[in-house]
Amino acid sequence: MSTVTFRIFRGDRNGGELKDYTIEVQEGMVVLDAIHQIQAEQAPDLACRWNCKAGKCGSCGAEVNGKPTLMCMTRLDTIDTSKPVTVRPMKTFPVIRDLATDVKWNYEANKKIKPFTPAPNTDWIMFQEDVDRVQEFRKCIECFLCQNVCHVLREHDEKTGFIGPRLLVRTASLEMHPLDVENRLDMLKNEGGIGYCNITKCCTEVCPEHIHITDNAIIPLKERVVDEYYDPILGFFRRLFGS
Numbered sequence: 001m002s003t004v005t006f007r008i009f010r011g012d013r014n015g016g017e018l019k020d021y022t023i024e025v026q027e028g029m030v031v032l033d034a035i036h037q038i039q040a041e042q043a044p045d046l047a048c049r050w051n052c053k054a055g056k057c058g059s060c061g062a063e064v065n066g067k068p069t070l071m072c073m074t075r076l077d078t079i080d081t082s083k084p085v086t087v088r089p090m091k092t093f094p095v096i097r098d099l100a101t102d103v104k105w106n107y108e109a110n111k112k113i114k115p116f117t118p119a120p121n122t123d124w125i126m127f128q129e130d131v132d133r134v135q136e137f138r139k140c141i142e143c144f145l146c147q148n149v150c151h152v153l154r155e156h157d158e159k160t161g162f163i164g165p166r167l168l169v170r171t172a173s174l175e176m177h178p179l180d181v182e183n184r185l186d187m188l189k190n191e192g193g194i195g196y197c198n199i200t201k202c203c204t205e206v207c208p209e210h211i212h213i214t215d216n217a218i219i220p221l222k223e224r225v226v227d228e229y230y231d232p233i234l235g236f237f238r239r240l241f242g243s
């Protein structure tokens with residue numbers, strides 16, 4: 001057993017401050033355990049969102065010592081507890097209170113993505129490699145840590161014009177589905193803003209599901225957009241035949 005100080009953001013969208021809470025910690029604790037202990041012993045009104053405590057609901061995202069992470073999957077023995085451990089809400093989204101942020105922007109932006117549209121009367125067979133390719137994207141738990149860390153969203157308060165890595169992953173899961181016949185390339189090029197992604201890969205680094213967001217979702221989608229709109233040979237034939 002040892003003593004650790006947690007420096008936690010307390011406040012709302014109008015502002016706030018970091019407050020220190022010192023607790024006795026046990027071996028094997030995660031940051032979310034510490035937050036619960038602080039709620040139980042010192043700050044019953046400390047707001048934080050969580051549900052599963054197993055890294056699967058995506059609710060408990062926060063910035064621990066500046067790193068976007070799931071609090072329930074961050075063991076105290078993996079971080080430096082010799083000095084105060086800072087815990088802040090995700091920076092990209094508005095704070096509701098303390099560690100709880102308002103992530104509804106993501107659900108609004110999601111409406112830009114046309115839903116799964118299967119080919120009518122198809123007798124196609126799904127091959128295992130097709131299943132594997134989209135299965136990776138289906139592992140997403142919607143924690144929005146990738147949205148939080150992406151500089152394109154982080155630096156633009158309005159967040160118009162770019163749907164962000166999470167929604168590019170969702171678009172990839174639909175575009176790469178062999179039974180889907182919808183075309184989402186126009187959305188990706190325009191209101192989806194895929195051109196704003198400059199492949200920094202910060203999203204991939206923080207994904208708790210280890211989805212290869214940049215390499216397997218974003219880059220292949222970028223290639224499809226380039227093929228569709230910027231390929232000089234295709235463009236020549238389109239001008240020639242007027243399509």
Ligand code: SF4
Pocket residue numbers: 139140141142143144145146147165166169203206207208209210211213
């Ligand atoms: Fe979270 Fe990964 Fe899904 Fe992004 S892609 S929301 S980081 S699980």
Ligand code: F3S
Pocket residue numbers: 149150151152164165196197198199200201202203204214218
């Ligand atoms: Fe943002 Fe990921 Fe691209 S962090 S810039 S979406 S590679």
Ligand code: FES
Pocket residue numbers: 049050051052053054055056057058059060061070071072073
């Ligand atoms: Fe569900 Fe952390 S509480 S992911």
